[in-house]
Amino acid sequence: MKVLIIDDERSIRNSMKEILSDEGYAVETAEDGALGYEMASKGHYDVIFCDIKMPGMDGMEVLDRLVSEGIESAIVMISGHGDIDTAVESIKKGAFDFIQKPLDLNRLLITIKNATDKTKLVAQTKILKKKVYGGERMVGESAAIQHIRDMVAKVAPTPARVLITGGNGSGKELVARSLHELSDRAAQPYIEVNCAAIPSELIESELFGHEKGSFTSAIKQHKGKFEQADGGTLFLDEIGDMSLAAQAKVLRVLQENKLSRVGSDADIKVDVRVVAATNKNLQEEIARGNFREDLYHRLSVIVIKVPSLDERKEDIPLLVDYFLERICSETAMPRKNISPEAVKLLQERSWKGNIRELRNVVERLLILGDDTISAQNVRDYVL
Numbered sequence: 001m002k003v004l005i006i007d008d009e010r011s012i013r014n015s016m017k018e019i020l021s022d023e024g025y026a027v028e029t030a031e032d033g034a035l036g037y038e039m040a041s042k043g044h045y046d047v048i049f050c051d052i053k054m055p056g057m058d059g060m061e062v063l064d065r066l067v068s069e070g071i072e073s074a075i076v077m078i079s080g081h082g083d084i085d086t087a088v089e090s091i092k093k094g095a096f097d098f099i100q101k102p103l104d105l106n107r108l109l110i111t112i113k114n115a116t117d118k119t120k121l122v123a124q125t126k127i128l129k130k131k132v133y134g135g136e137r138m139v140g141e142s143a144a145i146q147h148i149r150d151m152v153a154k155v156a157p158t159p160a161r162v163l164i165t166g167g168n169g170s171g172k173e174l175v176a177r178s179l180h181e182l183s184d185r186a187a188q189p190y191i192e193v194n195c196a197a198i199p200s201e202l203i204e205s206e207l208f209g210h211e212k213g214s215f216t217s218a219i220k221q222h223k224g225k226f227e228q229a230d231g232g233t234l235f236l237d238e239i240g241d242m243s244l245a246a247q248a249k250v251l252r253v254l255q256e257n258k259l260s261r262v263g264s265d266a267d268i269k270v271d272v273r274v275v276a277a278t279n280k281n282l283q284e285e286i287a288r289g290n291f292r293e294d295l296y297h298r299l300s301v302i303v304i305k306v307p308s309l310d311e312r313k314e315d316i317p318l319l320v321d322y323f324l325e326r327i328c329s330e331t332a333m334p335r336k337n338i339s340p341e342a343v344k345l346l347q348e349r350s351w352k353g354n355i356r357e358l359r360n361v362v363e364r365l366l367i368l369g370d371d372t373i374s375a376q377n378v379r380d381y382v383l
Contacts, residue, residue, distance in 0.1 A: 001116050002044065005029045006036030006062065007051040007078060012103070016049065019108065033057030040066055040073065046119045047112055049099075051078040052086055060090060067094035072122055074115035078103075138174055139322045140315030144307040148175060155302050156182035161254070163299045164277040166306030169356030172277040173237065175306055179275055180233040188232030193225050195246075196238035203246045205262050208253075214263020226259055226270050233273045239299070240280035240291060250274075251295045274299065309351040309358060316347045319355065323362040333366055341375035349383065 003025045007013050013029045020027050028043075030036035033050075034057045040048055048066070052059040059077055066075060074096040079087035087098035096115050099107055138145060155162060156179045164172045173192070180190045198206050205215075209224030225234060236242070242250070253259045254274065258267045276299045285291035309316070320343055328335045342365075351357055361382050369377035 001046045001119075002026045003028070003112070004036065004040055004043070004045040004048045004073075006033060006040075006049065006054075006059070008032055008054045009051070012051070012078070012101070016103065016108070019105065020112065023109065023112075025112070033059065033062045037062045037065055040071060041069065045073045047096075047115045048073045048075045049078055050075060052083045052090070053080060060086065060093075063090055063093055063095055072119065074118050076111055076115055138171065138178065139319050140312060141318065142312040142315045144312045145315060148304065148306065151302075151304050152178045152182065155179065155304075157184060159273060160301045161273070161299055162275045162302045162304060163282075163296075164275065164304045164306060165282075166277075166279065167308050167352075167354055168279050169354035170306045170308055171355050172279075172306050173235070175304060176233075176235040176237075176275045176277060180235075180273075183233065183273070185232045185273060189229050190233050190235070191225050191229040192235045192237060194237045196241040200243045200246075203243060204249060207246060208249060208259050208261055210262035211264045214261075218263065221261075224259070224261065226253055226272055227268065229272045230270045231272075233275060236274060236276040238278060239276040240278040240282055240285055244290075244292065247292045247295050251292060251298060254295075254298045309354045313347050316358070317343050319358055320346065320362055323359050324366065327359075327363050327366055336366055336369065336371060336373055338365070338369075338373040339375060342373050342378045345375055345378045345383065 001024075003020055005013050005016050005020075005027065007016075007029075008031060010031070013031070017027045017029055028039065028045075030039050033054045036048075036050060037057060039045075040062070050059045050062050063075055063077065066073070075094070077087050077090045077095050077098040078101065079098050080101050084100070087095075087100075090098060096118060097111050099111055138149060140146075152175060162176075162179060164175050166172050176192075177190065180186060193206065195203065205218075205222065205224065207224050207226055209222050209227055210218050212218055212221050236250075249259070253270065253272070257271065258269045260267055282291050282296050282300075286293045286296060320338060324336065324338065327333065346358070346361070353360075364381055365373045365377055368381050
């Protein structure tokens with residue numbers, strides 16, 4: 001575990017460094033706030049101890065800057081007797097804890113143990129999320145993908161419902177998951193439902209649950225996806241394929257925040273943020289009588305249109321590198337490089353299957369291509 005001590009008093013720095021080094025921590029020190037801030041922003045520290053009162057940049061300014069930059073270190077403020085109110089205020093601003101001068105050995109050791117436990121937990125949570133979510137992310141630097149990132153950043157912290165549109169394989173699911181992960185519901189359930197994959201006669205049971213005996217195969221009570229997502233986010237993928245009967249029930253949940261299971265009249269309250277996606281033109285589906293206009297307006301508070309891969313071909317080199325790395329990591333295949341000429345050929349073709357098709361093509365080239373994937377490999381196996 002790596003520790004940074006920021007304090008203008010040499011005796012405090014030296015005594016803390018000696019104590020913590022004896023406990024097995026790797027300790028670095030900074031004699032003022034400006035140097036401490038620079039070290040904290042450039043290096044990775046599990047715990048940062050920062051004095052509140054220092055000449056020049058004081059501890060509260062260091063704290064404000066580090067928190068605003070999203071640093072993941074646990075920051076412990078060091079306060080004199082007259083700084084207690086300020087120390088308490090620092091907790092509200094994002095500090096993990098504070099310790100008082102003169103330093104008490106037991107208090108110092110308990111505080112750093114708690115702080116390191118917290119940083120371990122944060123790291124474990126990030127690893128777990130990568131396992132659960134497959135570590136997928138939005139890749140690209142094009143104006144189109146940057147616009148999507150900007151919209152997600154603005155919309156995610158709000159309770160607004162979002163409708164995501166775009167072709168099959170364009171990455172709508174990734175946008176939905178990003179909206180959840182950047183929201184204040186991130187620690188709560190994220191439940192996905194592919195409306196197109198569920199038979200119309202089962203969609204209501206799947207979404208709203210059912211009571212035992214409500215139909216032939218209902219051998220026990222079942223909680224639907226809305227209940228499972230209570231407190232979190234429900235992602236309704238391919239909502240344009242949902243039956244009109246199920247649409248009416250979804251509309252009621254959105255209006256009243258309550259539902260009833262199939263075979264029951266009892267109301268169950270739910271708090272769910274709904275994010276929906278479709279590859280269909282819902283305005284056209286409304287005109288054909290296949291989709292409820294009132295539900296469309298409930299769902300489309302914010303509309304995010306995910307561009308096709310053909311609309312952002314400048315991202316293909318980055319995506320190819322990403323998939324090469326990811327597929328090799330997942331399958332333990334040897335990592336291969338790809339020639340610039342091969343990438344250029346991939347950029348020149350049309351991608352009706354979007355990013356999903358590109359991933360499949362990269363996997364094919366990894367299996368069949370040369371040690372360095374060549375333009376001829378692309379001609380042989382793709383074009």
